Amino acid sequence: MKTYPITGRRWRAFASGLLLASAGLLAPLHAQVPSSAPQEVPVPGSVPVTADAGAAPAGTLDAARVDTFLDGLVPYLMAQGDLAGAVVTVVENGRIVTERGFGFSDVAKRAPVDPETTLFRPGSISKLFVWTAVMQLVEQGKLDLDTDINTYLDFAVPAKGQPITLRQVMTHTSGLEERLRYLIVLGPDHPATGEQYLKEWVPDQIFAPGTKPAYSNYATGVAAYIVERVSGQSFDDYAQAHILGPLGMQYASFHQTLPETLLPHVAAGYRLGSGGSNPAEKVTTPGVGGLYASGGSMARFMLAMLNQGELDGQRILRPETVAQMFAPQPAILPHLPRMALGWMTSDTGGYDTRSHGGTTLFFYSWLYLIPERNIGLFVSTNSAGRDGAGSALRAQVWERMVEEFLPQRPIQAAGPGVDADTARDHAATLAGVRWQSTRRSDSTYLRMLSLFSPVRVHPQDDGTITVDGQKGLNGQLLRWREVSPWLWQEEHGRGLLEVKIEDGRPVYFSAGPFASVFGFEPIPGWRSPAWLFPALLVSLLVLTLSAIVRISGVFVRRYHGVAAPVEGRGLRWLQTLSVTILLVGVVAWVLYAQALGAPGAIADFNNAPLLAMQALSWLAVLGALVLVWVAVRKPASWPRLRRAGAWIVAGAGLVVAFVAWTHGLLTTGVQL
Structure with missing residues (x-):
C-alpha cells in the first residue's frame, strides 16, 4: 500500500515511464461496450467456468506489474485532465492485488491520497449497498421483490396501470421521471431530511412500470426508505451494522455528518485540480449517493461480492442471493446489455462484467467486477477535471487493465450484415x-x-x-x-x-x-424540434424586428416632428408592452439556464429566481394573448401592412407561449 503525490521526482520518474509506454497509452481508446448476447453470469464457485484456450490460470495478476501499469497510466491521465487526486484498488481471488493513491486529497495542504484511509465520495456506487440491504431483508422474508412498494410505505408513489415493485426499482424500470432538486446539496446543512425529500418531491410517472429503463435516483431513495421502515433503523445505521461493519470497512460511512474519527480523512472536492476546493457535498437521501469510502474499504466490498457474499468469515449475503443479483433481468432490446438486480451488465474485452458508476459534482468513480475471473477494480477521482477528465480516467483505467492483463478474446460479428x-x-x-x-x-x-x-x-x-x-x-x-x-x-x-x-x-x-x-x-410530433425549433427562431426574429421598428419609429417621428396617430394608441402601447414582456422573458430564461448550468448551481439552489421566472412566463403567455386581442380589435384606419403585421406578431407571440406551455415553463412551485 503506497501513496504517490504527483510532485518533484515523481514527475521525472513518470516522464521516463511515459516515453516507454507512450505507444500503448496514446492509442485510440474505445468506450466500454456490451456483449452481443447477454448471458447469465456464473458466480465464482457456483458453476464451472470454461476458460479460453489460451487463458492464463486464475490468480495471475502480478502486483508489481499492476503497480507499474497504474503508475504509468494514472498520473498521465491526471496531468492531462487537471485532476487533484485519485485512488485505484484491484482485487483478485480473495486478495487485494494493489491499492494505489495518486495526487492530493487536499491540494492546499499538500496532503497525499492514502488509498487505505482517504475518504472519497463514490456517488451512485452507494446504490449497491441499498440493493445489498434490500436483498438481506428479502432473505429474511421481510421484503418481496414483486410486491407493490406502497405496501411498505407510509405515502403513495404513483403508478400507471400496475404497481411499482422493488424488482423494477432495482432494474430502473419504475417509470418515474428524474428529480434533481435537493438530491445533492452544498454546504453543511440540509434543507430537508431524506423522509421529507421523498414525501414532498414525489415525481410523476412517465412510463408504465417495467416497460422502459429510466435510471432513477428517487426510486433508489424509496428503496432505502423501505429498508429503514422494515428494519427500524436509519439507512446510515443499518448499513453500518449489517454491511460496512461486518466487512471490516473501517474507513467508510453513510452518515452525512461524519464521526470525528473520520473527518480528518475526507478528500476535498475540486472542479479542477489547479483550482480551489469546494464545500462538502451532502446527499439528502444517503443511500442514493452519500457514501464516504476509502479505496481499501471498497476493496473489501468487492472481495465479499466476488466470494459469494462472504469475507473473513462474515457473511452479508447467501451465495444464491449473489447469483440472483448478478443474473441479468429481461430487457426491451434482446441484444443489448440487461440490468441485473442493481448491477449494470456490460462487456469489457469479451468478459462479462458487472459494475456500477458514481458521479457527484466533484468525484468520479466506478466499481467493476468480472466474476468469472474473480477480478474487481475500484477507481475514483476527487476532481471533475478538464473536459470530463474524471469520467474518462475511470473508464480508461479499467479498459486498459483488462486489455493489458487478461487474455484477449476476438471480436465476433453480431450479424452477417445488410445490403x-x-x-x-x-x-x-x-x-x-x-x-x-x-x-x-x-x-x-x-x-x-x-x-x-x-x-x-x-x-x-x-x-x-x-x-x-x-x-x-x-x-x-x-x-x-x-x-x-x-x-x-x-x-x-x-x-x-x-x-x-x-x-x-x-x-x-x-x-x-x-x-x-x-x-x-x-x-412527440406536436412538440418535435424539427418544426418547433425553427418556428421559435422565426418568432423571436419577428418579435425582435417588431421591437426595433417600434423603437426606431419613436426616434424617426421625433426627428421629423411628427406626432403618433391618436387612433389605436392604446392598442399600440399594449402591443409594445406585450412584445417587451415576451422578449424579456426569453432573455431571462436564457440567462437563468446559463446560471443554473454552472457547476454546483443546482446543488446550491435558490427558490426566488425560479419563482420569478415562472411568474415571468405567465406574464409572457398573457402578453401573447393580448397580442391576439389587439390583432382582433385593430382599428380599421390602420394601414393594411400594419393590420397584417399585428397578426404576424400575434402568431409569433403564440409560438413563444406554446413553447412555454409544452416545455414546463408554466409549472408552479419549486420542483426540479
Missing part, C-alpha cells in the same frame, strides 16, 4: 426522428432540453451511422454499421446499437453499456 440499400433506408429513417432520453424530467422546465438538444442519428457516407453523444474514449463519435436489420455494431468494436420497431416505425433505441439504464424514444 447497402437497406442500411441507407434504415439510417434515413432514424435520422428523420428527433429522440429524447427515457431518463428525463418531463414535468418541469428541464423538458426544454428536448427542444434545444434532441438526440440525432446521422448517416455517414461510408454506410455507418453516428449518434449524438455516443463517443469513444478517444473523444470521437462512434461509428455503427448495420449487421442485421435494425441492429448495428460498433466499427472495430463489440458495442451494439439496437432499434425497436412497431408497425414499421422505430419507437425506441439504445446502445452501449448504458442500455441497461436508459434509452431513447421519439419526441
Whole structure:
C-alpha cells in the first residue's frame, strides 16, 4: 500500500515511464461496450467456468506489474485532465492485488491520497449497498421483490396501470421521471431530511412500470426508505451494522455528518485540480449517493461480492442471493446489455462484467467486477477535471487493465450484415426522428432540453451511422454499421446499437453499456424540434424586428416632428408592452439556464429566481394573448401592412407561449 503525490521526482520518474509506454497509452481508446448476447453470469464457485484456450490460470495478476501499469497510466491521465487526486484498488481471488493513491486529497495542504484511509465520495456506487440491504431483508422474508412498494410505505408513489415493485426499482424500470432538486446539496446543512425529500418531491410517472429503463435516483431513495421502515433503523445505521461493519470497512460511512474519527480523512472536492476546493457535498437521501469510502474499504466490498457474499468469515449475503443479483433481468432490446438486480451488465474485452458508476459534482468513480475471473477494480477521482477528465480516467483505467492483463478474446460479428440499400433506408429513417432520453424530467422546465438538444442519428457516407453523444474514449463519435436489420455494431468494436420497431416505425433505441439504464424514444410530433425549433427562431426574429421598428419609429417621428396617430394608441402601447414582456422573458430564461448550468448551481439552489421566472412566463403567455386581442380589435384606419403585421406578431407571440406551455415553463412551485 503506497501513496504517490504527483510532485518533484515523481514527475521525472513518470516522464521516463511515459516515453516507454507512450505507444500503448496514446492509442485510440474505445468506450466500454456490451456483449452481443447477454448471458447469465456464473458466480465464482457456483458453476464451472470454461476458460479460453489460451487463458492464463486464475490468480495471475502480478502486483508489481499492476503497480507499474497504474503508475504509468494514472498520473498521465491526471496531468492531462487537471485532476487533484485519485485512488485505484484491484482485487483478485480473495486478495487485494494493489491499492494505489495518486495526487492530493487536499491540494492546499499538500496532503497525499492514502488509498487505505482517504475518504472519497463514490456517488451512485452507494446504490449497491441499498440493493445489498434490500436483498438481506428479502432473505429474511421481510421484503418481496414483486410486491407493490406502497405496501411498505407510509405515502403513495404513483403508478400507471400496475404497481411499482422493488424488482423494477432495482432494474430502473419504475417509470418515474428524474428529480434533481435537493438530491445533492452544498454546504453543511440540509434543507430537508431524506423522509421529507421523498414525501414532498414525489415525481410523476412517465412510463408504465417495467416497460422502459429510466435510471432513477428517487426510486433508489424509496428503496432505502423501505429498508429503514422494515428494519427500524436509519439507512446510515443499518448499513453500518449489517454491511460496512461486518466487512471490516473501517474507513467508510453513510452518515452525512461524519464521526470525528473520520473527518480528518475526507478528500476535498475540486472542479479542477489547479483550482480551489469546494464545500462538502451532502446527499439528502444517503443511500442514493452519500457514501464516504476509502479505496481499501471498497476493496473489501468487492472481495465479499466476488466470494459469494462472504469475507473473513462474515457473511452479508447467501451465495444464491449473489447469483440472483448478478443474473441479468429481461430487457426491451434482446441484444443489448440487461440490468441485473442493481448491477449494470456490460462487456469489457469479451468478459462479462458487472459494475456500477458514481458521479457527484466533484468525484468520479466506478466499481467493476468480472466474476468469472474473480477480478474487481475500484477507481475514483476527487476532481471533475478538464473536459470530463474524471469520467474518462475511470473508464480508461479499467479498459486498459483488462486489455493489458487478461487474455484477449476476438471480436465476433453480431450479424452477417445488410445490403447497402437497406442500411441507407434504415439510417434515413432514424435520422428523420428527433429522440429524447427515457431518463428525463418531463414535468418541469428541464423538458426544454428536448427542444434545444434532441438526440440525432446521422448517416455517414461510408454506410455507418453516428449518434449524438455516443463517443469513444478517444473523444470521437462512434461509428455503427448495420449487421442485421435494425441492429448495428460498433466499427472495430463489440458495442451494439439496437432499434425497436412497431408497425414499421422505430419507437425506441439504445446502445452501449448504458442500455441497461436508459434509452431513447421519439419526441412527440406536436412538440418535435424539427418544426418547433425553427418556428421559435422565426418568432423571436419577428418579435425582435417588431421591437426595433417600434423603437426606431419613436426616434424617426421625433426627428421629423411628427406626432403618433391618436387612433389605436392604446392598442399600440399594449402591443409594445406585450412584445417587451415576451422578449424579456426569453432573455431571462436564457440567462437563468446559463446560471443554473454552472457547476454546483443546482446543488446550491435558490427558490426566488425560479419563482420569478415562472411568474415571468405567465406574464409572457398573457402578453401573447393580448397580442391576439389587439390583432382582433385593430382599428380599421390602420394601414393594411400594419393590420397584417399585428397578426404576424400575434402568431409569433403564440409560438413563444406554446413553447412555454409544452416545455414546463408554466409549472408552479419549486420542483426540479
